[in-house]
Amino acid sequence: MCKELKIEFSHTLVSEIHVGKVEELLPTLLPEGRVVAVVDRNVRHLCDRLGVEELFVVDASEEAKTIDTAAKIWSCLVEKSADRNTFLLGIGGGITTDLVGFVAATYMRGIRFGLVPTTLLAQVDAAIGGKCGVNFGGYKNMIGCFAPARWVVCDVNLLSTLGHRELRSGMAEVIKTAILGDAALFALCEQNNIESLAGNDELFGEVVRRAAAVKCAVVQRDLLESGERKKLNLGHTLAHAIESLTREYTHGEAVAIGLAYVAAKSLNGGLLTQNDYQRIVAVLQHYDLPTSVDLPEDELWAAMGHDKKNKEGRIGWVLPTGIGELVISCQ
Numbered sequence: 001m002c003k004e005l006k007i008e009f010s011h012t013l014v015s016e017i018h019v020g021k022v023e024e025l026l027p028t029l030l031p032e033g034r035v036v037a038v039v040d041r042n043v044r045h046l047c048d049r050l051g052v053e054e055l056f057v058v059d060a061s062e063e064a065k066t067i068d069t070a071a072k073i074w075s076c077l078v079e080k081s082a083d084r085n086t087f088l089l090g091i092g093g094g095i096t097t098d099l100v101g102f103v104a105a106t107y108m109r110g111i112r113f114g115l116v117p118t119t120l121l122a123q124v125d126a127a128i129g130g131k132c133g134v135n136f137g138g139y140k141n142m143i144g145c146f147a148p149a150r151w152v153v154c155d156v157n158l159l160s161t162l163g164h165r166e167l168r169s170g171m172a173e174v175i176k177t178a179i180l181g182d183a184a185l186f187a188l189c190e191q192n193n194i195e196s197l198a199g200n201d202e203l204f205g206e207v208v209r210r211a212a213a214v215k216c217a218v219v220q221r222d223l224l225e226s227g228e229r230k231k232l233n234l235g236h237t238l239a240h241a242i243e244s245l246t247r248e249y250t251h252g253e254a255v256a257i258g259l260a261y262v263a264a265k266s267l268n269g270g271l272l273t274q275n276d277y278q279r280i281v282a283v284l285q286h287y288d289l290p291t292s293v294d295l296p297e298d299e300l301w302a303a304m305g306h307d308k309k310n311k312e313g314r315i316g317w318v319l320p321t322g323i324g325e326l327v328i329s330c331q
Contacts, residue, residue, distance in 0.1 A: 018151060040096040079140055099132075106145070112150050128216065158262060181217070185207065230316070
C-alpha cells in the first residue's frame with residue numbers, strides 16, 4: 001500500500017506525506033548528492049537496513065530536545081563540511097523530527113530535509129505540517145519555526161517494535177484528530193484496539209492515512225497557525241502544562257488527560273452532548289489512557305499561562321462541540 005498526501009506551502013515548496021513501505025519509497029525520494037542522517041538512538045539499527053549514512057545519534061527525551069542538542073548537530077554539520085546542497089534525513093520519533101526540522105531550517109539559513117517517523121505519534125502528528133522547535137525554560141517548543149519537510153514516509157511496519165505504552169500514546173493523537181475532524185476515524189478507534197490494529201497493516205495504515213489527511217487539510221487551510229490550525233492543539237493546553245510539571249506521563253498520555261478535560265469543559269458549558277462526552281472518555285479508557293491528573297490546580301493554571309495559544313492574558317482553549325467538530329475560545 002502506498003498512499004500520498006501533500007501540503008502546498010508555495011508554488012515551489014510542497015511537502016509530500018507517503019503512507020507505505022519505507023524500503024520501497026526511500027530510494028525514490030532521496031535526492032542525488034550527499035545525504036546525512038540524524039537518528040533516534042532507539043532506531044539506530046535502521047541506518048544499515050535503509051542504507052543511509054549516520055551523522056548524529058540523539059536521545060529521545062524531552063530533556064535532550066534543546067538548543068544545546070541543536071548546537072551539537074550544527075557543529076557536526078560544520079565539521080562534516082555540509083553545505084546548502086546537503087540533504088538532512090531525520091529518522092525517529094517526534095522529538096527527533098522536531099529537532100531535525102529546526103536544525104535544517106536554521107543551518108545556512110535552510111537546507112532540504114525529509115523525515116522517516118518511527119512512532120505512531122510522529123506519523124500522525126509531529127512529523128507533519130512543518131512546525132518544529134526545541135524546549136526552553138522548562139516549556140515545550142518555546143523556540144521554533146515553520147519548516148516543512150520535502151517529504152515524510154509513514155510506514156506502519158516500523159511500529160512493530162513499539163511497546164504497548166508507546167502505541168497507546170500515539171493513539172491519543174489519533175483520537176484527538178478524529179474528534180477534530182473525522183467521525184469515521186473515531187468510529188474505527190471505537191471498533192478496534194491496539195492488538196487488532198497492530199496485527200493488521202492495511203487497517204493500521206488506513207488509520208494513519210486518515211489521521212494524516214485531517215492534519216494535512218487543516219494545515220493547508222492555515223499554513224502558519226493564524227487561525228484554524230490552532231484546532232490541532234485540541235487537548236494540548238492542559239497537556240503541555242502537565243508535561244512542564246512532571247515527567248510521569250508521555251506526551252500522548254498528557255494529551256488524553258487534556259482531551260478528557262476539555263470534553264468535560266464543553267459538556268459543562270453546554271457545547272457537547274452527554275452522549276458525545278461519554279464516547280470521548282470511553283474511547284480514551286478503551287486504549288488504557290489516563291483521563292485525570294493529580295497535580296496542584298494552581299500550578300497547572302500557572303503553567304497554562306505560558307501556552308502559546310493564549311491571548312492578552314486569557315487562556316486559549318480548543319473545545320469539542322461534537323465528534324468531528326470543535327471551536328476555539330479564549331477564557
